[in-house]
Amino acid sequence: MHLIRCYALCYILLWYFCADFFVSLLDTSLVEMHSMLVKRYGLLYEQNSQLFLDLFHDLQTYFKTGSVDLSDALDMFFELLFQRVFLLFNTQYIFDESYEDCVADNTKAVAPFGDIPRHLATEVKRSFVAARMFVRALEFGRDVVADMMRKVQSGICCILLG
Numbered sequence: 001m002h003l004i005r006c007y008a009l010c011y012i013l014l015w016y017f018c019a020d021f022f023v024s025l026l027d028t029s030l031v032e033m034h035s036m037l038v039k040r041y042g043l044l045y046e047q048n049s050q051l052f053l054d055l056f057h058d059l060q061t062y063f064k065t066g067s068v069d070l071s072d073a074l075d076m077f078f079e080l081l082f083q084r085v086f087l088l089f090n091t092q093y094i095f096d097e098s099y100e101d102c103v104a105d106n107t108k109a110v111a112p113f114g115d116i117p118r119h120l121a122t123e124v125k126r127s128f129v130a131a132r133m134f135v136r137a138l139e140f141g142r143d144v145v146a147d148m149m150r151k152v153q154s155g156i157c158c159i160l161l162g
Helices: 003-041 051-065 071-089 097-105 116-156 156-161
Strands: none
Touching: 003 051, 003 116, 051 071, 051 116, 071 116, 116 156
């Protein structure tokens, strides 16, 4: 009985540690990226930092709930990034909203970042899907262990096996 409790506690701690570890990696990445971009681009980045914060929010939401489509989130990020960069490089012009939307809508056709968005999307999806599945599997195992512990404590296992 004590051995089962020990295994159950170890399993629950493993689940908690792994879930917390992935979330803290993402949080640290955000802080480090923000710090680096502020140093490199200063006010220019700070005025557009919400774009990056939104991407990280989408990544966190996907990891925690799975309710975000990573491909859509990354496509939106690169569309908006291109739109912002285009406007920053063309400050001598005044564009109306429909022109700005046209710029964003044609990001894939123009491919201003080359293959980087496609490669990044592939790597991000591969990493996040694997990490999320791993933590979800541990979560499922945690629930099985907890259910088993309830049955052992209530004596149902002894009756069923007896």
